Amino acid sequence: MKKRNPYKFYSLLLISCLGLVIILFNCNGKTKPPPPPPPAVYWNNNTPKVNGDSAYAFVKKQVDFGPRVPNSEPHVKCGDYFLEQFKAYGWEVKAQSFKAMRFDDVELDSRNIIASYKAPKATRTILLAAHWDARYVADKDSVDTKKPIDGANDGASGVAVLMELARTISQAKVKPNINIDIVLFDSEDQGYPNFIKEQTKQDTWCLGSQHWAKNNDTNYWYGILLDMVGAKGAKFYKEGYSIRTAGEVVKDLWQVASKIGTNGYFVALDAPEIVDDHVYVNKSKSVPMVDIIEFDPNDPATYFAKYHHTHKDNMDIIDKETLKAVGQTVLQYVYNTFGSQEQADAFQKAAQEKAKPAK
Numbered sequence: 001m002k003k004r005n006p007y008k009f010y011s012l013l014l015i016s017c018l019g020l021v022i023i024l025f026n027c028n029g030k031t032k033p034p035p036p037p038p039p040a041v042y043w044n045n046n047t048p049k050v051n052g053d054s055a056y057a058f059v060k061k062q063v064d065f066g067p068r069v070p071n072s073e074p075h076v077k078c079g080d081y082f083l084e085q086f087k088a089y090g091w092e093v094k095a096q097s098f099k100a101m102r103f104d105d106v107e108l109d110s111r112n113i114i115a116s117y118k119a120p121k122a123t124r125t126i127l128l129a130a131h132w133d134a135r136y137v138a139d140k141d142s143v144d145t146k147k148p149i150d151g152a153n154d155g156a157s158g159v160a161v162l163m164e165l166a167r168t169i170s171q172a173k174v175k176p177n178i179n180i181d182i183v184l185f186d187s188e189d190q191g192y193p194n195f196i197k198e199q200t201k202q203d204t205w206c207l208g209s210q211h212w213a214k215n216n217d218t219n220y221w222y223g224i225l226l227d228m229v230g231a232k233g234a235k236f237y238k239e240g241y242s243i244r245t246a247g248e249v250v251k252d253l254w255q256v257a258s259k260i261g262t263n264g265y266f267v268a269l270d271a272p273e274i275v276d277d278h279v280y281v282n283k284s285k286s287v288p289m290v291d292i293i294e295f296d297p298n299d300p301a302t303y304f305a306k307y308h309h310t311h312k313d314n315m316d317i318i319d320k321e322t323l324k325a326v327g328q329t330v331l332q333y334v335y336n337t338f339g340s341q342e343q344a345d346a347f348q349k350a351a352q353e354k355a356k357p358a359k
């Protein structure tokens, strides 16, 4: 792992994460078409409440299958469970099966799980995503480094929050007037382990989102990615790539957190860039996508929390309050944006009425 040097832009990186490589880099990438205009945000008082106990149960359910490592039985069973569960909430489901090639040429039987909520009159679609596979090694642990991890936080927590959003929406009196695709990316966390010193291949992480981005035709208004969103005391900083490619969404999301009181988790400070699934989605589809992810920009030595890619990433570190805070913040943001045009019209009308001179 290279130590980052904040004063030298092109000195890439700092490897670590969860299927992700942290990179600090210069902005001189390829020219891309500009992203679509960001959503106009209005406050929506009809946002239903997410349930922390329910989200917690969704984490546990996944962990109880065993580590969801591709080519294993728990992985197949858990994938099937997702399909059933989203279907039970009335969402359209499909599995995008593919073979992912691991860095060492092992073929991974993989499935991206796609669940869609269709609103009757909606013209726009948003993307909510997380990765669902668990890391096949505990390469940052000191014991049993070759054994897979539970991935209670790194994997299961993001999925659990999205399942809770689907459940909440399915039972809500006021449904979102927007189409929602929840995509659970597979094979995100199967990249080079730390103990392999010669790492010659590129893009060995985020295999599911790489495949999905190449095979998806939907245009998304904006996207939100959840990664490691369930640990006790987690802090979510404004991740750099999200700021650069989805700055307005970042600003509004963190403002929502401030307004609903989840800003103990959502810290309004800018942080360096991380390569996670949102980068591949954005590069391929120009979807402005925000990554809500736990890491500590003040600790350049490790970046990620101590449980990261170790056997400590189990149910003991999961906190229902964190899950609830993330779920409620995201859902409030989604509800704020889906009705924006109608609400904008109503606001404008009210303002005009107010501005009329009294007779």
Ligand SMILES: [Zn+2]
Residues within 6 Å of the ligand: 017, 018, 019, 020, 135, 154, 189, 309
């Ligand atoms: Zn990971």
